[in-house]
Every structure is written in structure tokens, then in C-alpha cells.
Amino acid sequence: MxxxxxxxxxxxxxxxxxxxxxxxxxxxxxxxxxxxxxxxxxxxxxxxxxxxxxxxxxxxxxxxxxxxxxxxxxxxxxxxxxxxxxxxxxxxxxxxxxxxxxxxxxxxxxxxxxxxxxxxxxxxxxxxxxxxxxxxxxxxxxxxxxxxxxxxxxxxxxxxxxxxxxxxxxxxxxxxxxxxxxxxxxxxxxxxxxxxxxxxxxxxxxxxxxxxxxxxxxxxxxxxxxxxxxxxxxxxxxEFIKMLLLISGLTMFMAGISAIYEFDLKKIIALSTLSQLGLMMSILSMGFKDLAFFHLLTHAMFKALLFMCAGMVIHMMNNNQDIRWMGGLSFYIPMTSLCLNVSNLALCGIPFLAGFYSKDLILEMVSMSNLNLLIFYLYYFSTGLTMFYTIRLLMYLMVSEFNLLSVYNLYDEDYSMLKSMMMLLMMSVVSGSTLSWLVFCYPYMIFLPFNMKMMVIYVSMMGIIFGWLISLMNLFSMNKFIMTYKLSNFLSLMWFLPNLVTDGFNYSFLKLGQNLMKNIDLGWSELYSGQGMFYILKNYSNVFNVMMMNNFKIYLYSFVLWMLVVLMFFVGMI
Structure with a gap:
């Protein structure tokens, strides 16, 4: 099949x-x-x-x-x-x-x-x-x-x-x-x-x-x-499209910040996807649909490869996804490490891999556009954060010491997985340049001052330096010195979005349901409908039960009673 x-x-x-x-x-x-x-x-x-x-x-x-x-x-x-x-x-x-x-x-x-x-x-x-x-x-x-x-x-x-x-x-x-x-x-x-x-x-x-x-x-x-x-x-x-520009910029920024705090390998890659989606949506809301489509296609190649490499690593690690228990992978699974590094660098926009052609073009078009400082800051800071969490991931996986909990079980032998990864590796390298010839029927003319042109390089270098420094020391030990516990919680938990849309969202509805049940289902409504009707009918049924028992005295008494009623009725008529 x-x-x-x-x-x-x-x-x-x-x-x-x-x-x-x-x-x-x-x-x-x-x-x-x-x-x-x-x-x-x-x-x-x-x-x-x-x-x-x-x-x-x-x-x-x-x-x-x-x-x-x-x-x-x-x-x-x-x-x-x-x-x-x-x-x-x-x-x-x-x-x-x-x-x-x-x-x-x-x-x-x-x-x-x-x-x-x-x-x-x-x-x-x-x-x-x-x-x-x-x-x-x-x-x-x-x-x-x-x-x-x-x-x-x-x-x-x-x-x-x-x-x-x-x-x-x-x-x-x-x-x-x-x-x-x-x-x-x-x-x-x-x-x-x-x-x-x-x-x-x-x-x-x-x-x-x-x-x-x-x-x-x-x-x-x-x-x-x-x-x-x-x-x-x-x-x-x-007007709504302007709102989308702000929301997508904030999504890009929030995903980059959260990825820095994350230790689950698949969740780091998922948050990087979220960051890139924010980038695509924001450039779309500025009106550059061909650029968004271009980045959509190049991103598809290296992101699929990145997940495949992550799957291979998790497979080798006995289904462990915590990057703190990984390290020195480049010595033991060299082919997977090669694919992982190339896809990660393509994600960062390193020349001349697939991601470079789309990301660099997008950021230069942003620099040329008539935007406010907030949007400009969100774009460039998010680009630096991409480099930050990527270098941190590579440091944990490739550079640090062999740090596995289980015995040595790393092997690079599953050829069906390797062949599929190699196909995407080739596409991650060449798809950017090939698509830039196909998608754009005319070249974009971008004219910028030297410092603006080099801005991408500046933020990328800052991201590399910070990623390297953070991975050398435990992130949470730094939190004691850098920021309060509450702020670090806010940044690491995607600005409390999971809590807001799950627990926070459910809590108000569940509380409302509890109050309705207590005050209506078990309160007045119960007294006058369910339970109340039950007691009335039960009392009536007891009376009828006594009457229906074959008691001659009750039959005779009821017969005499009815005869008296009929007699009074006829007397009244006369």
C-alpha cells in the first residue's frame, strides 16, 4: 500500500x-x-x-x-x-x-x-x-x-x-x-x-x-x-486587513519567544511553524501575495524535512522528546544530523538555501514599505528569534555531550526513512532559487541604504550569539537573574493562550452550568415540576390504591355517598 x-x-x-x-x-x-x-x-x-x-x-x-x-x-x-x-x-x-x-x-x-x-x-x-x-x-x-x-x-x-x-x-x-x-x-x-x-x-x-x-x-x-x-x-x-497585520506580527513574535523556553523537540518545531505562518499572513496583509506564496512553498520543503529528522531522532531516542536528554548526535547519526542542520539553516534564511530567497526578499520589501516602527520591530525581532531558538536547538542536539538516559541505541540504518529525507534535502537546497525564477515574472527592484540592507545580517548575528550563550547555561537558572518567575511563565506558556482557550474558556461555561443546575434544575424548577409533581402523584396514587383494594365497606360507603349527591341534585332541580 x-x-x-x-x-x-x-x-x-x-x-x-x-x-x-x-x-x-x-x-x-x-x-x-x-x-x-x-x-x-x-x-x-x-x-x-x-x-x-x-x-x-x-x-x-x-x-x-x-x-x-x-x-x-x-x-x-x-x-x-x-x-x-x-x-x-x-x-x-x-x-x-x-x-x-x-x-x-x-x-x-x-x-x-x-x-x-x-x-x-x-x-x-x-x-x-x-x-x-x-x-x-x-x-x-x-x-x-x-x-x-x-x-x-x-x-x-x-x-x-x-x-x-x-x-x-x-x-x-x-x-x-x-x-x-x-x-x-x-x-x-x-x-x-x-x-x-x-x-x-x-x-x-x-x-x-x-x-x-x-x-x-x-x-x-x-x-x-x-x-x-x-x-x-x-x-x-x-479595514480588517490592518488588524490582521498586527495580529500576525504578534503571533510571529509570541511563537519565537515561546520556542526559546520550550524543551520538547516537536513543540519547538511546531512553534517555528507558527512563527512562519505569522510571517506569511503579515506579508499577505501588506498586499504581497506572490511573496507569501513563494515563502509558503519554500517553507513547506524544509519544514517537512525538519519534522522527518525530528521523528528519526525521537525514534532513536526510545521515544524521548526532551532535548535536555539528547546530545552529540552528529557523531552517531551523521546523515540525519546533516538533514537536520540543513533544514534548520534553511529555516533561519542562511544564504543560499531555500529559506534565504523568500525571507530575505520579504524583509527587504518590509524595509521599503511605509510601515510604523512597531510592525518593523516585530518583523526583525522575530527573525532574530528564529536564529536564537534554532542555534539553541542545534547546541543541545549536536554540540553538547552525549547525554542519553538509556543505553547506547543510536543507529542510522533505516534506508526508507533516509531516502525520503535525502529527496527533501535536495529540495531544501535548490527549491528557493528555482522558484524565484518561476514565480516572479519580473525581478523586484529593491533600493535601500547600506545599514538597512545589512539589517537582516545584524539581527541574525545577534540571534546566533544569544542562542549560543543561552544554551551554554540552563535557561531556568538564568530566569532568577533576568526576570521574575511570573513573567517567564507568561512568555513560556504562549502568553497563557493554552490556559485561556482551554481551562479559562471552559471554566466560565462549566460554572454557569453548575449554577443553573443548582438554582433551576435542583431549585424552584424541581419543586414545581419534577420532584413536586412526583410527590403529588404519589399521594394521589396512595389514595387510589386504598380505594382500589377490594374493601366492601369502602364500596358501600362510596355508593351511599354518591346516592346522597344524586338525591341532593334532584331535590335542587325540583
Missing amino acids: CFISFFFLFMFTLLNMLCMIYFLMKNFVIFLEWEIISFNSMNIVFSILLDWMSLLFMMFVSLISAVVIFYSKGYMKTELNLNRFIILVLFFVFSMMLLILSPNIISIFLGWDGLGLVSYILVIYYQNMKSFNAGMLTVLSNRVGDVMLLMVIAWMMNFGSWNFIFYLSLMKMDFSMQVISSLIILGAMTKSAQIPFSAWLPAAMSAPTPVSALVHSSTLVTAGVYLLIRFNNLLLGT
């Missing part, structure tokens, strides 16, 4: 690549409509939009899916129901492709909801209480976005068709379209985990590592970004 799925997805990738190059060269767009059913005036139509953007993104999704499925063959080899796992992953990929191809809000919703449902099933794949809680948090956070899309479907009934692509330019200043754009932004914020919906992203790390590699690179979390890329023309005039 693994090999068949890998083969078909890989062939589909090659087909997509050839079609994409042809469409790009010819500036070609195909719009297909298939009428499923027509009944009186009601038509149910399935639409497909094929252009270079959808084909290119589909190529990346199918390539990463193929590689992840091949990787799962080694990673999940002890799994009894491997075929079931592969089928779930294929459902996931199919939902994403439905979302990519559709210019119709109904079929987008089908793909969108499919992603939410299958992600829930995959997060609770390892059936324990932690996975269940993480799955509930994931699916309920994503339901908010589903409701937003349902409201968009309702509002689009004003236009007579759900093919939103026809109305992006035509109805831009219409009130209904402004409402639709606000709802689309809110929906995208839930799927791409912007503040205040960020808590589900690190929680979703309960899923198997191949799923994390797929989810965090090219499918679930990028769905919101892709939707905003498609709707970008509509969004630029709205």
Missing part, C-alpha cells in the same frame, strides 16, 4: 510539474464546470480552476505527501494498521487538493471541513487521554473557521453564484463583499492558528510524526494562507 501510494503520488507530481511549466509559459488558465444535477431552477455545479498557482501548489503537496508516505513505511513499521493510516493520509491530501483546485466556496468548504475532520482522526491516532484532549482542542478551534465559511456561503447567496472568483474585482466595494472578506480573514486565522487561536498548533503534536510533517508543511495550516492568497484582491481595501 505504501509503495503504490508513493508511486502514484510521485507520478502525479511529475504530471503537475509539466502542466505547471506549460501553463506558466503560455499564461494559461482553465476553468471547468461540471453540472452534477439540475432540478428546475436549481443547479449543483462542481467547478475546477487550473492555473499555474494551483498546479504548482498541488505539485508541492503531492511531492511532500509521497515522501511522507514512503517515510511512514520505516517510521510506522511496528504499526498493525499501517494501511488504515495510509488511507487517512490520502484522505487528508485529497481534501487539500479539493481546496486548492476549487474556485467555488461550497467545494472549498468540503475540502476545508475534510481537513478538519481527518486532522482530528490523525491527532487522536495514538489513543490516550493527552491525544484526545489535543484532538478536541484542534477540532473545536477549527470549527470556528468552519462556521465562518458557512456564513460566507450564506452571504454569497446575495450574488446568485458561489463562484467567488467572478466577484473579486467586480463587487469589491459592496457591503456584502466587505462582510465576506472579514469572515474569510477570521476563518483563515483559525486554520493558520493566529492569535487567539494559536493554542491548538503545538497541541496537535500528539499526532504521529509523519502526520506532523504533512500538516505543518503543506496541508492543514497552509489552507488559511492559501485561501487569503486567492481572496487577496478582495481583502486589500478593508
Whole structure:
């Protein structure tokens, strides 16, 4: 099953690549409509939009899916129901492709909801209480976005068709379209985990590592970004987009700060995904949709590789994810360490790896734009933080002494995992430069003073120095000197977002339910309805029970009584 799925997805990738190059060269767009059913005036139509953007993104999704499925063959080899796992992953990929191809809000919703449902099933794949809680948090956070899309479907009934692509330019200043754009932004914020919906992203790390590699690179979390890329023309005039710029900048900053305090290997990588999503959303809200798409694709490659390397390391470490109990890996698993280092450096934007081409371009465009100091600070400080937590991670994993709790069990032998990682390693090196030739039909002319041009280098160097210093000493021993315990708690716990959206959010509803039960269900309502009626009926039934017993005296007494009543009635009539 693994090999068949890998083969078909890989062939589909090659087909997509050839079609994409042809469409790009010819500036070609195909719009297909298939009428499923027509009944009186009601038509149910399935639409497909094929252009270079959808084909290119589909190529990346199918390539990463193929590689992840091949990787799962080694990673999940002890799994009894491997075929079931592969089928779930294929459902996931199919939902994403439905979302990519559709210019119709109904079929987008089908793909969108499919992603939410299958992600829930995959997060609770390892059936324990932690996975269940993480799955509930994931699916309920994503339901908010589903409701937003349902409201968009309702509002689009004003236009007579759900093919939103026809109305992006035509109805831009219409009130209904402004409402639709606000709802689309809110929906995208839930799927791409912007503040205040960020808590589900690190929680979703309960899923198997191949799923994390797929989810965090090219499918679930990028769905919101892709939707905003498609709707970008509509969004630029709205006031809400300015709010999105601030929220996404804060998300980027918050994720970088939290990653510095984290010791769970997968959660550090998840928080780096959150930071990069903030970067994509913020550059989108400034109107550079091609830059956001470019970074989306380059990020997909090295992030999938990063999760695969993390999975390999966790596998070797006897399922231990704490980076404090790792060290000296470069001596024992050199190939995995090579992939991990290259993907980490691509994430930092080291020249001339994949991440450099998109991140450097984004930051230089930000420097050229007419922005305030806060947004400028959030961009550059978050870039420095990326370097900070990456160097800290590399110091803990590669440079420090061998620090395992268990006996020596490191080996670099699983060739199915290594082959899939090597394929993504090559893409992490070359995809940035290749895409920069493909995506941009003209070069960006960026003219900046020397210090502004070197600003990225300055913040990166600061990040390297701080990351190196922090990893030399225990972070929490430094907290005594640097900041109070409360502040460090606030920074390490994602600004208390997990507590606010789980315990804090649940507590008020549970308290309300408790008060309602105490005062209404067990209070007045019980006295006058349930319990009260029960006592009245019980007393009546006791009386009837006594009467129904075959007691001749009671029958005779009741007969005489009724005769007296009838007699009085007749006397009264006369």
C-alpha cells in the first residue's frame, strides 16, 4: 500500500510539474464546470480552476505527501494498521487538493471541513487521554473557521453564484463583499492558528510524526494562507486587513519567544511553524501575495524535512522528546544530523538555501514599505528569534555531550526513512532559487541604504550569539537573574493562550452550568415540576390504591355517598 501510494503520488507530481511549466509559459488558465444535477431552477455545479498557482501548489503537496508516505513505511513499521493510516493520509491530501483546485466556496468548504475532520482522526491516532484532549482542542478551534465559511456561503447567496472568483474585482466595494472578506480573514486565522487561536498548533503534536510533517508543511495550516492568497484582491481595501497585520506580527513574535523556553523537540518545531505562518499572513496583509506564496512553498520543503529528522531522532531516542536528554548526535547519526542542520539553516534564511530567497526578499520589501516602527520591530525581532531558538536547538542536539538516559541505541540504518529525507534535502537546497525564477515574472527592484540592507545580517548575528550563550547555561537558572518567575511563565506558556482557550474558556461555561443546575434544575424548577409533581402523584396514587383494594365497606360507603349527591341534585332541580 505504501509503495503504490508513493508511486502514484510521485507520478502525479511529475504530471503537475509539466502542466505547471506549460501553463506558466503560455499564461494559461482553465476553468471547468461540471453540472452534477439540475432540478428546475436549481443547479449543483462542481467547478475546477487550473492555473499555474494551483498546479504548482498541488505539485508541492503531492511531492511532500509521497515522501511522507514512503517515510511512514520505516517510521510506522511496528504499526498493525499501517494501511488504515495510509488511507487517512490520502484522505487528508485529497481534501487539500479539493481546496486548492476549487474556485467555488461550497467545494472549498468540503475540502476545508475534510481537513478538519481527518486532522482530528490523525491527532487522536495514538489513543490516550493527552491525544484526545489535543484532538478536541484542534477540532473545536477549527470549527470556528468552519462556521465562518458557512456564513460566507450564506452571504454569497446575495450574488446568485458561489463562484467567488467572478466577484473579486467586480463587487469589491459592496457591503456584502466587505462582510465576506472579514469572515474569510477570521476563518483563515483559525486554520493558520493566529492569535487567539494559536493554542491548538503545538497541541496537535500528539499526532504521529509523519502526520506532523504533512500538516505543518503543506496541508492543514497552509489552507488559511492559501485561501487569503486567492481572496487577496478582495481583502486589500478593508479595514480588517490592518488588524490582521498586527495580529500576525504578534503571533510571529509570541511563537519565537515561546520556542526559546520550550524543551520538547516537536513543540519547538511546531512553534517555528507558527512563527512562519505569522510571517506569511503579515506579508499577505501588506498586499504581497506572490511573496507569501513563494515563502509558503519554500517553507513547506524544509519544514517537512525538519519534522522527518525530528521523528528519526525521537525514534532513536526510545521515544524521548526532551532535548535536555539528547546530545552529540552528529557523531552517531551523521546523515540525519546533516538533514537536520540543513533544514534548520534553511529555516533561519542562511544564504543560499531555500529559506534565504523568500525571507530575505520579504524583509527587504518590509524595509521599503511605509510601515510604523512597531510592525518593523516585530518583523526583525522575530527573525532574530528564529536564529536564537534554532542555534539553541542545534547546541543541545549536536554540540553538547552525549547525554542519553538509556543505553547506547543510536543507529542510522533505516534506508526508507533516509531516502525520503535525502529527496527533501535536495529540495531544501535548490527549491528557493528555482522558484524565484518561476514565480516572479519580473525581478523586484529593491533600493535601500547600506545599514538597512545589512539589517537582516545584524539581527541574525545577534540571534546566533544569544542562542549560543543561552544554551551554554540552563535557561531556568538564568530566569532568577533576568526576570521574575511570573513573567517567564507568561512568555513560556504562549502568553497563557493554552490556559485561556482551554481551562479559562471552559471554566466560565462549566460554572454557569453548575449554577443553573443548582438554582433551576435542583431549585424552584424541581419543586414545581419534577420532584413536586412526583410527590403529588404519589399521594394521589396512595389514595387510589386504598380505594382500589377490594374493601366492601369502602364500596358501600362510596355508593351511599354518591346516592346522597344524586338525591341532593334532584331535590335542587325540583
